[in-house]
Amino acid sequence: MGCKLRTMKRSEILPVDVMFRSVLVSLVFFATVKAFATEPGVDFARDIRPVLSNKCFKCHGPATQKAKLRLDDRAAAIKSEAIVPGKPAESLLIERIAAHDESRMPPEDVGDPLTPEQIRLITKWIAEGAEYPPHWAFVKPAQKPSPKTATPTSNPIDAFILGKLEQMKIRPSAEADRLTLIRRVTLDLIGLLPTPQEVEDFVSDNSPNAYEKLVDRLLKSPHYGERQARYWLDLARYADSNGYTIDGARMIWPWRDWVIEAFNKDMPFDQFTVEQLAGDLLPKATQEQRIATGFHRNTAFNEEGGTDAEQFRVERVIDRTNTTAAVWLGLTMGCAQCHDHKFDPVSQKDYYRLYAYFNSCDEPTITIGGSPDLEKKIAELNTKIAKLQKVGDQPGVNKTKAEIKKLQGKIPSTLIMRERAKPRESFIQIRGDFLRKGEIVNPGTPSVLPAATGSSRLDLARWLVSDANPLTSRVVVNRYWQQFFGRGLVETENDFGIQGNLPTHPELLDWLALEFMKPKSGTPWSTKRIHKTIVMSETYRRSSHSRSDLNERDPRNLYLARQNRLRLEAEGIRDAALSASGLLTPKVGGPPVYPPQPAEVFSFTQSRHPWPESKGPDRYRRGLYTYIWRQSQHPLLTTFDGADAQTACTKRNRSNTPLQALHLANDPAFYEFATALGKRIVAEAPTDDPGRVQKAYRLCFGRQPTEAESERLLSYAKDLPEADRWTAVARVLMNLDEFITRE
């Protein structure tokens, strides 16, 4: 109802009974003003915007303005008399949300009414002047002093966390014991189990900086890069195949190795960003910098017959746009592909301006480390193609391209981005349909954020990591926090927009963001430094045991009085089993491998892919190196919530299912691990059964079994035939919740 009402005068539009009710509302309002006096001010971001966003913006927001009413913009809301600052009784908004007849907003078929509390807060907010402070994430992070805490702290992280806990009168948990600590930090930083020797060294190290030494050792390990790279591969939707239905093989592992290496040498994140998004545009770009641009070649590629090549090229550009927004800006730009964003101030034009940065790339393959002759030959053929293209000899071009492909088959290659000499024009695509071209747009950053200087991909990349951009550093440190606590300070790690959650600790998030991008001392944008800061904190080191006293006060542990227990990711489960069994091949990098998997996996796909099961050392490589056929991933990955390699995965699920139980209990690969662990127990442990159980516990959990545990395991073992006994015991241990959990 009432679409045109807003443009008319109140006296014209309001029936007498509504006018009468306004008087009532005013009376109620005056009665409530008194009640407000004693409570602190309304927080727009916390109390008002989420309500307006959920209940109103869909029809009266940035994208749609039914009845010409817009509530996300203060001036517009005032102009339409929806809001009269300081005068809730005269504000149409209040009248409509509080109505009890069909004039109520939101209408019955659209949504539930606002709660009395929500109406009260909006009333109060209007009474206080109806200010619309800008969305927190679009304002640059600011340094706030860390709070003074009753218990002294040395790490600002602890000051911020403890400050809040003390306010809430919640006592933090004690530090975890050293056995738990070394297993936790080793799993988090390098993704492997600590060896019994490493555990013993740490436990018996009496020096005050024993833990710091441990952290430093792990940060220097080449396995650190592997562990950290996997998170980045999730974001990049990395796979070793093209996706869609044919899902043919592709070679892009040199880019994956580039990522591992970048983490290992602690490449500053700004450089990491620029090289991956625009390495090809850097002056005198090196081969490594070109390889880095593979980030955006991880898009799927449709090889199905009868497809429209331009349609799927556009889909790849859209994927790049969405992925860039998700990974660096924490924004859900994808919504604006078809229409202006319903909630965030991102217009469809903004969307295609960002799109335009990626619209003029070619998608070549380059060879890596081939012999100079071969490279020369390929270069010549490329020149030949250019000449043939000029004269329009398409058959010649195709033939030469085929020749290049054949040569490239002989040497490792990788997929990269290359800017076209002549840029493509970009248009707004009406309703997201690439055939319906709207207005021409130029490259540009979202208008709600400061503008970038320049219109190349390189300009965009530099802008993303510039001081001007309020988002990147926050978004990245938030994901780092999520790695170490299971949840970001902003729980919606993929949405820093208006619909996203507010940070639980905004000052801490800003402190971390600034500490990351421009620290008072040390290298800017150093991932290792920020990781160290986090894992050195007392907050990180606390015990993860549940506490009944917190069940009511902070059931989800948002305020981190304790650590969280986290199930390992799919790859981590394999890596832990490889560590415990001693089978692990520690080799870093190289082509993907084919650990055993059931042959039936490919009975679900259109094409039967090759799976030449790896023998020898490659059979025992870390999970990260398993060949990823996008459409038929290894069952370990699909069963344990691996990234689907279709869209940027900013957070893995942690499900808990019977199929996981079947996998760990019965999968031949895991049985092989259990067999190896069984042998290791027999070979390395004392000959008595209790001694062996102890050894087994130390290998798997880095701790001694309790008496009850030891007894239970011995009672299980005693009836088993000698030959299988320790394999069976090992199998039990590798199936325990604790084995696949970082505590």
Add this chain to the structure above:
Amino acid sequence: MLHSESTRRDFLNASGLGIGSMALSSLLARDGHAAERNDPLAPKKPHFAPRAKAVIFLFMAGGPSNLELFDHKPELNKLTGQKVPESFTQGKRFAFIKGDAKILGCARKFSRYGKCGMDLSELLPHHRDIVDDVCWLRGMKTDVFNHGPAKVFLSTGSPQFGRPGMGAWVTYGLGSEADNLPGYVVLQSGPRGPRGGAAIWSNGFLPSTYQGVPFLKGENPILDLSSPPGVDRNQQREFVDAVGDLNRLRKQTVGDPEIETRIAAYEMAFRMQTAAPELMDLKKESAETLKLYGAVPGKSSFANNCLLARRLVERGTRFIQLIHTDWDHHGGSLDLGKSLDNICKEVDQPSAALIKDLKRTGLLDDTLVIWGGEFGRTPMGETRETIGRDHHIDSYTMWMAGGGVKPGYLHGKSDEIGYNVIEDQVHVHDLQATILNQLGLDHTKLTFRFQGRDFRLTDVHGNVVREILA
């Protein structure tokens, strides 16, 4: 039996836990009581009273030709060889043919059947028996004309890969009644796996709890269902007990309720190890039933899968997706001649048998059966070595039966050459909305927050097709 209950009890008592606190759940679970469904698949209340409890989706992968099977167009034969008037093709895109392709007549005979007067092709003789049990949707419409994206669109509501399949949405919304089998099962038959693969039954951004479990051929249909070599059933039981007890001890120390869920998952996995082979054993079905479907125990076929679908429904599985390849009759190696004959022979009888069998067992009332592919085929022929038709998204046919849908009802109509829908169009999103509706789910309310957006099976579209509801 190696496993000794008294040893276990002694241990439990000795460890001060007592059998009551520790083992009760596992003992109960072993007796088949799902005393505590401590898992995210436990049955959940729908939004409103449902008309169907389970869904069987007979997914005809490749795009069956509506014009050879269900949508009788005598006009095609008159116009064969002629160009389609531009008013039909303007602005349309096709996978393989060009805009100037010629109309192809239909070589198959049609007759009218049943009280509802449905025209059926000679290719589907068994469907004659069920015409009045089925609701015929002859005005289907989809958006996507390449196989992979179109299949994923039909299953997930989006042509982009990476969204949850319909069965994942349904089990996310309703959980599952089955306490020893998966809630969402995928059964496949035909010469190869479907294009689109796992993306069709993916859990997408939902937890993997809700992913479709594709069944394998043979007596052990689930990956890693059999215990390792040399581990017999008793030993596996002892193994699960040991894992459960040690997990319980850890739970006492760390207090994490997630450990209970894992213990329950191991119990269910253990039950699955016997329940799944039992399910697959069709020898227990009567000779008459086997004959009805044309099923042969031990064989892998669409017929066997249809019968398995009924058995899964009986056991509480919520969503069963049968995928049969390959209906992609372009001409060439797959044509509208012999290839179509053959695939119809594979599919016709079992599809009809499923409806008959569900009906006589009383299961049809609350089981919704859906039959159809990702798109239909063009009125124009495709020029390959033998005749065929290209992918067509503007008009095609599917059918539904049971689960509160009108039996013997014709819905939707295409124009004289079967190019466009001219009456009662049902878009894929409408179909999806309707399926959810029959399960008691409001498609606008079944949402999952991901990347800042509340995602739905029907994206921002879809209307329940009220006209077809009984």
